[in-house]
Amino acid sequence: MPDMKKLSRAEQKARRPTQILDAAFEEFLERGYVATRVEDIANRIGVTKGTIYVYFETKEQLFEAMIRHISVPFEDLLASAHELKGTAAARLERLIELVYNRIVEDRQLRELMKFVIAEGSRFPQIVDRHHEAFIDPLDRHVQSLIDEGVKHGEFRPMPAAFADAVVAPAIAFLVFKLIFDDRRILDKTTYLKAHLDLVFNGLLV
Amino acid sequence: MPDMKKLSRAEQKARRPTQILDAAFEEFLERGYVATRVEDIANRIGVTKGTIYVYFETKEQLFEAMIRHISVPFEDLLASAHELKGTAAARLERLIELVYNRIVEDRQLRELMKFVIAEGSRFPQIVDRHHEAFIDPLDRHVQSLIDEGVKHGEFRPMPAAFADAVVAPAIAFLVFKLIFDDRRILDKTTYLKAHLDLVFNGLLV
Amino acid sequence: MPDMKKLSRAEQKARRPTQILDAAFEEFLERGYVATRVEDIANRIGVTKGTIYVYFETKEQLFEAMIRHISVPFEDLLASAHELKGTAAARLERLIELVYNRIVEDRQLRELMKFVIAEGSRFPQIVDRHHEAFIDPLDRHVQSLIDEGVKHGEFRPMPAAFADAVVAPAIAFLVFKLIFDDRRILDKTTYLKAHLDLVFNGLLV
Amino acid sequence: MPDMKKLSRAEQKARRPTQILDAAFEEFLERGYVATRVEDIANRIGVTKGTIYVYFETKEQLFEAMIRHISVPFEDLLASAHELKGTAAARLERLIELVYNRIVEDRQLRELMKFVIAEGSRFPQIVDRHHEAFIDPLDRHVQSLIDEGVKHGEFRPMPAAFADAVVAPAIAFLVFKLIFDDRRILDKTTYLKAHLDLVFNGLLV
DNA sequence: CATGAATGAGAGTTCATTCAT
DNA sequence: TATGAATGAACTCTCATTCAT
Numbered sequence: 100m101p102d103m104k105k106l107s108r109a110e111q112k113a114r115r116p117t118q119i120l121d122a123a124f125e126e127f128l129e130r131g132y133v134a135t136r137v138e139d140i141a142n143r144i145g146v147t148k149g150t151i152y153v154y155f156e157t158k159e160q161l162f163e164a165m166i167r168h169i170s171v172p173f174e175d176l177l178a179s180a181h182e183l184k185g186t187a188a189a190r191l192e193r194l195i196e197l198v199y200n201r202i203v204e205d206r207q208l209r210e211l212m213k214f215v216i217a218e219g220s221r222f223p224q225i226v227d228r229h230h231e232a233f234i235d236p237l238d239r240h241v242q243s244l245i246d247e248g249v250k251h252g253e254f255r256p257m258p259a260a261f262a263d264a265v266v267a268p269a270i271a272f273l274v275f276k277l278i279f280d281d282r283r284i285l286d287k288t289t290y291l292k293a294h295l296d297l298v299f300n301g302l303l304v
Numbered sequence: 305m306p307d308m309k310k311l312s313r314a315e316q317k318a319r320r321p322t323q324i325l326d327a328a329f330e331e332f333l334e335r336g337y338v339a340t341r342v343e344d345i346a347n348r349i350g351v352t353k354g355t356i357y358v359y360f361e362t363k364e365q366l367f368e369a370m371i372r373h374i375s376v377p378f379e380d381l382l383a384s385a386h387e388l389k390g391t392a393a394a395r396l397e398r399l400i401e402l403v404y405n406r407i408v409e410d411r412q413l414r415e416l417m418k419f420v421i422a423e424g425s426r427f428p429q430i431v432d433r434h435h436e437a438f439i440d441p442l443d444r445h446v447q448s449l450i451d452e453g454v455k456h457g458e459f460r461p462m463p464a465a466f467a468d469a470v471v472a473p474a475i476a477f478l479v480f481k482l483i484f485d486d487r488r489i490l491d492k493t494t495y496l497k498a499h500l501d502l503v504f505n506g507l508l509v
Numbered sequence: 510m511p512d513m514k515k516l517s518r519a520e521q522k523a524r525r526p527t528q529i530l531d532a533a534f535e536e537f538l539e540r541g542y543v544a545t546r547v548e549d550i551a552n553r554i555g556v557t558k559g560t561i562y563v564y565f566e567t568k569e570q571l572f573e574a575m576i577r578h579i580s581v582p583f584e585d586l587l588a589s590a591h592e593l594k595g596t597a598a599a600r601l602e603r604l605i606e607l608v609y610n611r612i613v614e615d616r617q618l619r620e621l622m623k624f625v626i627a628e629g630s631r632f633p634q635i636v637d638r639h640h641e642a643f644i645d646p647l648d649r650h651v652q653s654l655i656d657e658g659v660k661h662g663e664f665r666p667m668p669a670a671f672a673d674a675v676v677a678p679a680i681a682f683l684v685f686k687l688i689f690d691d692r693r694i695l696d697k698t699t700y701l702k703a704h705l706d707l708v709f710n711g712l713l714v
Numbered sequence: 715m716p717d718m719k720k721l722s723r724a725e726q727k728a729r730r731p732t733q734i735l736d737a738a739f740e741e742f743l744e745r746g747y748v749a750t751r752v753e754d755i756a757n758r759i760g761v762t763k764g765t766i767y768v769y770f771e772t773k774e775q776l777f778e779a780m781i782r783h784i785s786v787p788f789e790d791l792l793a794s795a796h797e798l799k800g801t802a803a804a805r806l807e808r809l810i811e812l813v814y815n816r817i818v819e820d821r822q823l824r825e826l827m828k829f830v831i832a833e834g835s836r837f838p839q840i841v842d843r844h845h846e847a848f849i850d851p852l853d854r855h856v857q858s859l860i861d862e863g864v865k866h867g868e869f870r871p872m873p874a875a876f877a878d879a880v881v882a883p884a885i886a887f888l889v890f891k892l893i894f895d896d897r898r899i900l901d902k903t904t905y906l907k908a909h910l911d912l913v914f915n916g917l918l919v
Numbered sequence: 920c921a922t923g924a925a926t927g928a929g930a931g932t933t934c935a936t937t938c939a940t
Numbered sequence: 941t942a943t944g945a946a947t948g949a950a951c952t953c954t955c956a957t958t959c960a961t
Contacts, residue, residue, distance in 0.1 A: 342930080353930095353931085
C-alpha cells in the first residue's frame, strides 16, 4: 500500500518540471512570452527564480518545453474516430461532435491556438508543429470521410478544399471562445447544431 | 509649378501622426506590444524616439491610437451589401464574396484580428470594439438576409446561430491566413468556392 | 492721459524679461532648480518654451537672473534705520521691528533664503551674495548700535558676536516661516514681543 | 581567530541597507533629491544600480528611508537634560550647551534641516516629523525649565513664546553652519557665549 | 537541489536646447 | 519676436541570467 499523503524527495523532484511547465503555461498565457517574468512562474509554485534555471536553461527553452508539454495531439480523438461505425454521414457528425467537445473541455488545446497566433512569429516552429499535429490530421480524416461518402453515393461530389469548409465552423468557434473567453458565453449546443445543420442540409430549400 | 521636392514644415507635421501610426502598426505586428521598442518605430520613419513622444504620450496610447487607426469598419462593405439586388441567395453569395475579397485585400483588417487575440487580455477594449464594429454587424446582416430568404420561401427554416455557421468559414480563412501568412498559400478562389458550395448545397446528395 | 489699458508692442516687449523672471521665481520655488521645466515657466505666462530662450541663454542663467531679480537688498531698510532718532536702545528696538515687518511682508526675501539653502551648493555665488547683501549689513548695523549704546553707558559691555545673538531670533523666525509656510501660523506680534523682551531684559530677575 | 579578511554573504547582506542609506545621505545632500542619480549612490559603495533596487523599491522610498535613517531623535539629549541637577538657570545653561555640542558634532542632524527646507515641499511628511521629533520637544523642555524658574523666583515672568526666543540663536547657528558649511568658520564657543550672555543678562545695563 | 544577491543590458520617458519658419 | 517640432542625452526602473553558499 503506497503512502499517498506525502511525496518523497525523489517524487517531489520528479514532479518539479511538470509543476514548472504548468505554472509557465498559466503565466505565459496571461501575459505573453515577453511580458512574463521567470520570477512570476517561480512564485506561482512557491520556489525562487534560481530553481527554474536548475531545470531549464533559458526562458526561451522553458517556453518551448511548455508548448510541447501542452501539445497533446489529437491521436486519441482520431483513434476514437477510427473506431466509429455507421454511415460516413453518421461518422462525420460524430467526429464534429467530438471536436466540439474537445474544444470545450481542453483548455490547453484552445490556448495553444492563442500561442500559435500570438507568438508564431517569435517561435515559428510551433506554427508548423501545430499544423502537423492538429489541423492537418483532422483535415485529412474529414476529407477521407467525405471521399468515402462520395464513393458510396452518400454525399454528392464536392469541390476541392471542402473538408476545410466543413471543419471551419469548429475553428471559428474555437477562435471565438479564445477571444471572448468568459466575456461572451458561446453555447456549444446551439453552435454545434447550427454547424451540423449547415453541413448536412445547406441553406436552400 | 509647386516645389515638390520637399515637404514644408507644416506638411511634414500634418503627416507625422499617420506616419507614426503606420510605422507602429508594422512594428507592433512583428514583435507584439511588449517587445516593440518605441525607438524601432521612430527609426522606421527616420526620426528619434523623442519625436514619437511629441505626438503620443505613452507607448500604450500609441498602441491604442494605432488600433483605432487601422480599424476602418465594415461600413462601406455593408453599404455595398445593402445596395445589392436580386434574390436573398444571390445577395448572400455576393456578400460572402465581398468578405473574402476584403480579407485578402485588407491586410490591416486581418492583422487587427491578430492584435485582438494576442493583445486582447492587455487591451480588453479592442476585443469589444472589434466585436461591435466587425463581427456583430456582419452577423446581423447575414442573419437578416437569411430571415428574408426564409420568409420568401427561398431558404428552409434554420436553427439559431445559423448566421454564425454561415460566416464561420470566412473567419477560419482569415485566421489561417493570419497564422500561415506566406508560409502556406491559401487560395481564395478554391476556399470561396468550397464555402459557397457548402452553404448552398450542404453535403448530402 | 496715457492709455493704461493696453500695452503697446514695445511695452510688451520691455516687460517680457520681468514677466519671465517672476514666473521663474514661482516655478523654481515650488519645485527647485532641477525639477523645474523651462516649459512650465513659459506656460505660466502664456508663451512657449522657445520664447524663454529668446531672452535667456540657458536655464542656469535664467535661474541666476531670477535670483538677482528678487534680491532687492536691505538698502532702504538700512536707510530707514539710519534716519532713526533716539537712544541706541530705542533705535535697536525699532530696527528689529523693521526686520520682522520685512520678513512678513517680503515673500521674495524669505524665499531667497530657501534658494540659498536649497541651491547653495549648485550656485555658490548666491550664498556669498546673500551674506554680503543681507546678513552682513544687518549685523554691522546692529553691532554699531550696540557699540554706541555701550559707549553711552546705555548697554553693558558685550562679548564678541553679540550682534548675531541679538539678530538670531529674527533669522529663526524667518526660517520657521519658510519651513511651515502656511502649515503652522507663526504670530509675528507674539514672536517680536518675546524677542525684544529677551534682548532688553534677559531671563533673570 | 576568525577570518576578518572578508565578509560572508550573510554579513554583507546585513550591512547593505545601512551602507546604501549612508551613501544615499551623502549623494542626496550634495545634489538634492531630483539631481541625485541612483547610479551614483550605487557607485559610491561599489555596486551597480540594480543592487539598490534589490533593497529599495523606488528612489522616492530610498529617500524617505534615508531621512528616517538619519533622524535619530533628541531622546538621548533630552534624557541627559532630565538628569541635570541644580537651579533652573544652571540646567537651562547646560541644556543650551548640549544643543550647541549636538549641532556641531552631529552632521546628520544639521543636514536634516537642509532636507527639511530644500525638499519639504516634495516630502511634506519630513517637515512634520522634524517638528515633532526635534523642534517641539526642545521647545517644551525649555519652556518647562523657564516655568520652573519663574515659579521659584529665579526668572522673572515672561511673555508667551519666550522659549522660542531663547532657543532661536541656536537654530540660527545651525542654519548658518548649514549655509556656510566650511566657507565661513563659525566658532561655537564665541557664539555660545554670546547666546548665553544674551539669555541671562539681556542687553541693558 | 535550492536560494537570492548581484549584475548589466536595455526600455520608457523626460527635457534642455536648437532652429526653420 | 515667437513658435514648436525635433533632438539626444540622461535618468528611473526592469529582468534574464549567474553564482557563491
